[in-house]
Amino acid sequence: MCIYSSLSQSEIWLESPEDQNMDETQNTTAEARNEEDIFSILVATDIHMGYAEKDPIRSKDTFVTFEEILQVAQERNVDFLLLGGDLFHDSQPSTYCLYKCTELLKRYCLGDRPITMEYLSDPSLNFSFANTDSVNYEDPNLNVGIPVFSIHGNHDDPTGEQQISALNLISSAGLVNYFGKHTNFNSVEVEPILLKKGQTHLALYGLSHIKDERLGRMFLDKNVSFLTPQGDDWFNLMVIHQNRASRGVKSFIPDKSLPEMIDLVIWGHEHNCLIEPVQAGNNVFISQPGSSVATSLSQGESIPKHIGLLQIYKKEFNMTPIPLKTVRPFIYREILLRDFETLRQEYGENEVDSVANQALAIKEVEKVIEEMIQEAKDLGRKGNMLPLLRLHVGYKDEGQVFNAIRFGQKYQDKVANPKDVIKFRNHMRTSNTRTGDKEDKEFMAETVNLPNRVEDLVLQYFETNDVQLKCLNLRAFNESVMKCIDSNQPDAPIEVCNYLTKDAIKKLEEEAIEEENVEAFIIENNTKQHDVSLVDKILENKLGKKPVARRQEMEIDSGSDDDVSPVKGNDTTASTARGTRPARGPGSRGGRGSRGGRGSRARGKANPLF
Structure with a gap:
């Protein structure tokens, strides 16, 4: 439970955890604080x-x-x-x-x-x-x-x-x-x-x-x-x-x-x-x-x-x-399309065919999109920018689904992302997933532990099966795929693959390995020499290349060469370094507010800080 200092209503200061049990009489009031401190x-x-x-x-x-x-x-x-x-x-x-x-x-x-x-x-x-x-x-x-x-x-x-x-x-x-x-x-x-x-x-x-x-x-x-x-x-x-x-x-x-x-x-x-x-x-x-x-x-x-x-x-x-x-304004909403009969009554539609069903769904979505555009305008952002919109549209009837890209074209002058304004979601499938029977829930609980990236899935496959890569080092190749996705280096997998292949051929020629020992030599070579740090060395000459479009929504950075569980508990050690560390004095720029003394790099001696 945090303790608040005795301050005016306009500002509230939190005390750091170490000082939360201090006596209230020791609390510093707002009037005692100096801006210079x-x-x-x-x-x-x-x-x-x-x-x-x-x-x-x-x-x-x-x-x-x-x-x-x-x-x-x-x-x-x-x-x-x-x-x-x-x-x-x-x-x-x-x-x-x-x-x-x-x-x-x-x-x-x-x-x-x-x-x-x-x-x-x-x-x-x-x-x-x-x-x-x-x-x-x-x-x-x-x-x-x-x-x-x-x-x-x-x-x-x-x-x-x-x-x-x-x-x-x-x-x-x-x-x-x-x-x-x-x-x-x-x-x-x-x-x-x-x-x-x-x-x-x-x-x-x-x-x-x-x-x-x-x-x-x-x-x-x-x-x-x-x-x-x-x-x-x-x-x-x-x-x-x-x-x-x-x-x-x-x-x-x-x-x-x-x-x-x-x-x-x-x-x-x-x-x-x-x-x-x-x-x-x-x-x-x-x-x-x-x-x-x-x-x-x-x-x-x-x-x-x-x-x-x-x-x-x-x-x-x-x-x-x-x-x-x-x-740029960004408005996000989720809706569930109402059934056909309800929409017919609201919009006065007499037709009962599939075309009418889809047309009513479009009208319903258009109504919400216009509300979102107005909501973005009401934010009053600088520059009167076109807003970003994302509408998740849930549906129960497949006949209500329409072409989202074609639909967005009519908003090219009204939104910043007309190509992906809406995204459809099968509500029945989602509902079944959320409200399934006991077996479904147990299955969903088990899937939590599944790999969350393709690279992890590939690594898991080779670790749990007898089949192994022979010429390519799996971890290095996996890292190159991650570089391609996360660091915008599209040629990384090709460069790493070519390097590993040429390196294996070169060493085979230098060692003059007999044909019957080639496979064992390659496996041993991969085990001894290739690690994730090798990927950075291979790609060093590729830093000047222009990046291409990347997956914009990838935020998870996984794919380590280590297979570990999440951190449990507080295992961090806060230590004081042994011996005496070099210390820095206040510098030679004069007192607070002074720009003087900048030509000198000399510093006075100070007590060790660590």
Whole structure:
């Protein structure tokens, strides 16, 4: 049960779990708080820049909304912008997408605005993979007005042998502080970024996207640790990008797996907006901002989109939802078509043939579509944009079904997605599934444990049968299929197949294997040498290829080379590192509000923080 501080009605601050049992007399009142002690952070996740970039109607949607987010950051005078992954929709964004992103960041995030927070940790720990020796706002060659901190998601994750992502590009330009990248999939040690503003100390933990099965295995094996700074006055903020909702027995990270020492988690990857912080079973508060653009026509995407203004004072925090005004309206509804006789009476139809049955169904759907269009107009979004509509039409009579694509053509000038406005669903089949007998329900319960992706099904088939692939390594080939679907690399399966075949032939020739030993040699070669990391090396030379259309609604990122169950319980260890860590002093930029001293890189000595 959370305890609220004694505040005015206009704002409510939540205390972090560690301080919930403190005496009420120790609560700090609103009047005692000083603005110089309060972190102001704008939080956003899943911006998906470049989504639907080739759509003539929706091509600019993601860029317009990202600009709105940056404008809000300027207007609210935030200390920094925190992004929870999937800044880009593709791991290989187009040239225009990269240009637009850098142009917007340069326009809104560079300037002479004073930075009032101090960076206390060691950049060699926080940004070891980025080849940088400081946060961007302490770089004497840059003039940063609004720092941006970001992890990567499953859409813009690193690829290739060098493990480079689009975030590396904008990070090397000094526009973003890219953190939370982990390349060791046997164990993860999360180093916090330590920031200080007045009396408030913030430890920012970042965990960029890792395949849920792999991360689950590391949690189970207690191979995930969180380094903690010395002292108990740190507010521990974590940003993560993983499946939160259960989409299969192995494809999500339960809330209870989070370490109890974390005060607040910003959860990316899930697109439905649940931005109001809620307390999980282990007393950790979780905020799920959701996406800023609808990348699928699902019900969860129709929830109004928000970003959040997070304010932190010592061990207290407040999250204020901010609605986005430039998001294209999306209206979602479900209806069940009434029977023919009822529709005849309502619309005064005298005919009783199949043509009349279908015509009445069309009239019924048209009526609902017009209501949805008007509902979208009433939202009053900026730009008077054409709305996205999705109407699920349930039917009991097959004679009521009509051509959905042809039906949508009449709305080409009224909606943004005329080709897929409606989707039919057999209500009788759905009802039987939901209300079937005991055997049906038992069967449905068993199907929960079935693989939720084709790659998992293929892997399961070969693991449970005597038949095995001989020349191709199954796990590497499966990973290449996932790269094709999730990372927009359509040639991945062909390239991997060709490489594995040529590699096997080359080694057979070099070893001069006798004919009767060829099969055994190939099997041994696959077992010893080929793993999932090989796929990235093979595809390294393919990073420059232009992406093609991908499955837009694929949100589950599974297909790990590990076969594990979901995380059970809290297996994470929060540890203090052994020995003395290098520490970062406040820097040489002068006091809060000062831009002076930027030419010097010297730092004073400080006590060890870890």
